[in-house]
Amino acid sequence: MYRLILLILFTVPLIGADSSNVNFVGHWPFGYAFAISYDTSKQIGFLGSGCGVYILDLTNPQSPIKRSEQIRARDRVRYLTYSGTSLYTSSGSDGLGIWDVSDPAHPQKLGSWRGPDSAYGAMVKGNYLYLACGDSGLYVIDISNPSQPNPVGRYDSPGQAYGIYIVDTLGYLADGLNGLRVVNVADPAHPFGLGYSNTPGTARDVVVVPPYAYVADGDRGLRIIDISNPMNPTEIGYYDTYGYSWTLRLRDTVAFIADGNRGLELINIADPQNPTEINYYRPPGITYSLDLADTIVFLACGFGSFRVVAFDDSFNLTEIGGHDTPEKSQELVVSGQYIYLVENDGLRILNYSNPLQTTEVGYYNTPDSAKGVFLSGNYAYIADADSGLRVVDVSNPSNPTEIGSCDTPGEALSVFVATNYAYVADKTKGLRVIYVGDPSNPAEFGFCEDPRSAYDVWVVDTLALIANGTNGLMIINVSDPTNPKSISTLTGLGTALDVVYYNGYCYVAGGSQGIGIVDISDPANPRKVGGYNTTGSANGITVTDSIGYVADGSAGLRVLNIADTANIFEVGYYLSPADAYGLCYDGDDILLACDWAGVQIYHFTYPGISEVERKGPGYPPIPTILTGDYLTLPFEGEVRIYNILGRLVLFHPPDSRHRIWIRDLPAGVYFITIRTGGDFHLGKVVRLR
Incomplete structure (x- = not known):
């Protein structure tokens, strides 16, 4: 078959080194365990692993079973909040994600919202989600329509907002180096500060049981603050743990603390003015997050994976189970539809026939x-x-x-x-x-x-x-x-x-x-x-x-x-969510091994070249206007549609179907690529609603 250049569709001007030349295609983003949330009614655990979430069946905590790895984000999953049948993911620069997890094996994304800063802790109250957004403070987001979360209010705290807890009309904000802030949220559109208590460490998380607020204060452990007067919260007791306090949960008169290198700390808070250590358990890794179920603690331990620890009436601690999460991704090779990824704990085999949903299909744990x-x-x-x-x-x-x-x-x-x-x-x-x-x-x-x-x-x-x-x-x-x-x-x-x-x-x-x-x-x-x-x-x-x-x-x-x-010069780049260690090129995409963020998949388009449609005899042109519910293709092929920012929004693998569902594609300008046999077709299209 001969090929002719028939039509110049559009020209990309010569530009400097800019990530617009490198498009995100897909990923398998799993790695260190950073966050955990537990559904007591369904006995399901949600484990933040790298930039993704594993959904685990914890009916038998000694032998967790992975039900899904379909929830993905573009940055580290730092915090998980579960309410009803919805899971809310706080993923740093990727912001908030809202997922329907009523069917744990097949979670469905409902909506997302990305603010000006990284998303950390979150809490749902009624139709509102309160999101701690680092330097940008506290955002109040209307989630009555999960497909279109709408920010309605903001409190610009002086520090870095890491954690939030809501009781009635008051919000308690763990505000980093600025300690605990008390915020009036009676009017979600106009939250305002009432009082504060400057803790000596870095306030990362907070749980409130009136009249006290319990703060995980980084390298200064647990701080207990009397909040009976919201205008003047006052510290009345503390326990300086041996690690770095990231997250805490309460059970009666015991505080369970994810204490970094120290692991799990149990603190007796029966006397708020004199909290004392009951026990601790040090698993491998760094303990970032925890959640509770009856007499069990679930731990997210960074490179130490997911750990299940049981406690008895005397608070003796025993590890009874766990689930390995990927460790540091080092190197990878590609053959056909499979990626062979090596990391600290062995070989993982991934199927990336659909880059947007690259999935693990095999694993071998090497001795070292x-x-x-x-x-x-x-x-x-x-x-x-x-x-x-x-x-x-x-x-x-x-x-x-x-x-x-x-x-x-x-x-x-x-x-x-x-x-x-x-x-x-x-x-x-x-x-x-x-x-x-x-x-x-x-x-x-x-x-x-x-x-x-x-x-x-x-x-x-x-x-x-x-x-x-x-x-x-x-x-x-x-x-x-x-x-x-x-x-x-x-x-x-x-x-x-x-x-x-x-x-x-x-x-x-x-x-x-x-x-x-x-x-x-x-x-x-x-x-x-x-x-x-x-x-x-x-x-x-x-x-x-x-x-x-x-x-x-x-x-x-x-x-x-x-x-x-x-005369070497840079023509493109993409800032990966974690350090890039190894890579390979499969003839179309670049696959990057990224420390705790697994595999990131990118596509590079060389700048300064007229992008054209190439076709052989009898191939009609790509449509330039998209309307209705379907894109009708003039031929079979692999289809990728990118938005104006260069992000992949739709992937359709090559098969015999000529109609692709596009009802959910918003109005706007898109770039479309179609690969069929040895031909590559590229064009600019306008989506009309």
Whole structure:
């Protein structure tokens, strides 16, 4: 089939490095456990994990069962509030989300609201939700129509609003370094301050049982404040915990506190002027949030996952169950519709045939901390830190199974497989060459310990390229796998953490020094020919054509034009919700491994190029006006519709249907892409209601 450029639909002007060039496509955003809420009637738990929410069946608390992972946000889920059949998510910069969870297995998003600052604590009272919004204070939001939450009032507190508790017509605001503020909310449209008590720490959460307010005060523990006079609340007692008090709940005369590194604290508050410790339990991780059910405490413990702790009448504490949440996402590869993600607790296999609802389908818990992964045939080869190389059969993605392993003397950080050999970057023990012709019985054949900080390895022909930390790039001859020999070293590349080879050049991610480009046409004399100091810390890099994609730590994804190695410049970026460590390019999208925020999926559109419709004979044009309930396609294909901000609002996988439901698409201007076979069709459309 021949292709012609028939019609220029619109032109994007040349612009600087701007995130409008990089569109969010989808994600699997799960990670550390930050928030928990419990439905006592249905025995369902809502667990904030990274930027998502797991819905857990806790009928048997000793064996929680995951019912859903469909609730997603674009920032960390910091707080969860449950009322009736609705779940309210407070997700930092992504604001408020409202979800119908009447069917826990199939939650449905009802509405959302994003304010000028991050969303933290929340409480529902009648038709109003009271939202603590950091520097922006307290917002009062009318939720009588959940699909269109409407802010009707605001109190601009002097501190950072983290937590809120409503009793009758008074709101009690945990206001960070400005302590407890008492707010009159009798008129939701005009809340105003009444009194305050400046606590010595950072007020993060508050629970009120008149006449006292109990404040989780950060590094100053529990503060008890007499609020019988709202104009002049006065501290009458405190207990300075050993950790950092994030969240608290009350049960009769006991305060249960999520106390950070200390874990779970139980404080006797029968005498408010003299609270005393009853007991504590220290789980793995950092305890951020908790909720109660009868004689059970549910804990969200950061990288320590979700923990279930039972207590008796004497308040003895015993962990009885839990549910693992993903840990630090490190590296990933893509094959077909599957993402193979390694993180601190092993390998996770994700189906991303629909990027907006990428789901976990398989998991294998490696013995140590998985750092790198390489896919070859039906096998995933995993660099598993102190446990060396693990070989996992992934022919059935829902049941990955280890079939072989080979321990290495150092810390296995990366692996590259070529022919019948696995090349392992073993940190202080250099390069290890392992024969994997029989994947069930891998065995070391050779090694070169010249690299003393081997972080990453890439093999091309008979050369192994080693990202060698502060020692830069090392090139090793592996023509004889039993006796690899170092050829050369090039320094001046920062802290070399990642390396890829493309079209005669070696590209090195050098941490705080950005990226370096090295000509290795003469392996004995590698020569740096270009570089670019990125905004963050370059942890990973991948290259295609004239574009380099960089996992840039706290600066997220950076997109570089590398066509001229002597004149590299940034052409796009996207600030990911967590530090970016690894990435890959699947030929269409960029997939980023983001610490506690799992996998983020982006699409880059090069600026300054006329965007056109390409089609073969007989293909009619894309509609430019959208009306009615359906978009009728002129041909089959994968459809993506982006709003004017470049955010994906509709995804339709390729199938035989030619009509797509668009009734819920608001009026406005959108960009539409359709991929069919080898053709790519792009246009600007106007949605009329």
